[in-house]
Amino acid sequence: MPELRVGARHWPVATDSNLLDALLAAGISVPYSCRAGHCHACLVRCLHGQPADARPDVLSTAQRAEGWRLACQCRVIEDLHVAPFDPNGDGVPAQVAEVQWFGEVLRVRLLPERPLRYQAGQHAVLWLQGVARPYSLASLPGEDRYLEFHIDCRREGAFSARARQLRCGDAISLGELRGGALHYDPDWRDKPLWLLAAGTGLAPLWGILREALRQGHAGPIRLLHVAHGASGHYLAEALNELARKHRSLRVEEVLADELQAALAALRLESRQTVALACGAPATVEQFARRLFIAGLPRNQLYTDVFTPAEDTP
Template sequence: MPELRVAGQAYPVNPGSNLLDALLAAGIAVPYSCRAGSCHACMVRCVSGEPLDNNPDALSAAQRAQGWRLACQCRVVDDLNVEVFDPVRDGLPATIASVDWPSPNVLRLRLAPERPLRYRAGQHLLLWTASGIARPYSLASLAGEDPWLEFHIDCRHSGAFSDAARQFQAGDTLRLGELRGGALHYDPNWQQRPLLLMGAGTGLAPLYGLLRDALRQDHQGNIRLVHVAAHSSEHYLATELQALAAGHPQLQIERVEAAELPAALAELRLVSRQTLALLCGQPASIETFSRRLYLAGLPRNQMYADLFLPHA
């Protein structure tokens, strides 16, 4: 029977046990979110031994060389000694610059990191609370223009991180975990092509950064941004988006309530078969968007989707 060692303690585990499950069963407080290898909340460092990694491409070669693995993707097949990611030791401190509510259920969080952080629109960052709760969130800010890191947190439902976020105040300190690339990005080679940006709820967050990135790079094609919200009060960033539209005639902003979505999608037409679609939201929303776009004639390889996976 393999032996799992962590924090100076040894725990016998059944061969082939999922590493995350084994750590949790041993009472080790490992944060996790998606269990799909996407959020990277459950990173651990292998000090000795090697687990069976079902998703080795989820981390970079440099991270793997340093011993980092995603616990949810690994199985214990032999003796293994690991260190859990320590946000105090391994994370980057950041001070909360401001907290506000642009809609009744969306909290806008702006952070000032201890040192500058290089990132691009569409990337995710792991946020750690002082109590050790970790969740990945998409960046809504734009490097080089915003002096802060901005995140939009959906607080419609109770959750460990969202409940903690309701208590955040300016001056509080968080820790930043791994910065990673999301499925969305803006490619300067797209400059002449029509863009369709579709986001549900806080799926607007990365699209806002990507939209400003495209406009900063002088995108020439038409841009259509569609934001779907549960009801009209949740259509946040209205002022900011209208200001962008006023200065860029190629930009069209549409707001759709969830009850109106079937009719809106039925009327959806592509301005060109060269359109590129950037989609963001919960899996059900992404599936709805992509199915309708495919039926409208848009090839799957012209759709880029960033799924907000629910906490497992």
């Protein structure tokens, strides 16, 4: 049997054991969310030995060279010495600069200890009191001095319960900052751009929308936001203000029980349209299905799915 070591502790585990499961079974605190390699909350550094990695492509070459692996995607096949990600030593300290509630959506603005380079649409892993969750950035690099995140607190979870208690001046750590599937490409400048969001899936699209406008997007832009109730359209005022300033921007607020009718009414203005969709898996699937039926080429749809977190303490 291979031996697994963390700090001064070491114990035998069955060959081919999932690394995350082996660590949790031994009482080692490793946060996780999706178990699919998407959230990057379960980062560990391999100090000696190598696991079998099912998804080596999800981390950068530089990260892998430093020994970082996603525990949920690794199997123990030989003696292995690992160190879980330490937000105090491996993360970037940040301070809460602003908290604001929009119904059940909490907008948190952070000031990191040092400037971070990022693009609209990227994700960051937030660490709060030992719990880590990935969130999309809603801020615009080069314009907003803070990093902005939108946290859906409708359902109780380990992270959202802690986030509800945040106050200005509180400390929070930033883990890995990485690219998501959503972005703005200057080559889209003259094409129709559709942005479809469900719930806080609006967060990355808010940053991307402003990036498109900053870069002088010339084609029409259509943003559709689905929410469970009127208060769920938490950026309605800001979006409508942008629409008043930019005649090319059309904003639609849709309630969840009106979604099917709204989707049925979608008509492509051009097969050159580029669409970005973000939100819960089922809603993003509905967006995609309707867009393909309407004639959107599959390679012109970019999606980011917010997978519900497993409720871990």
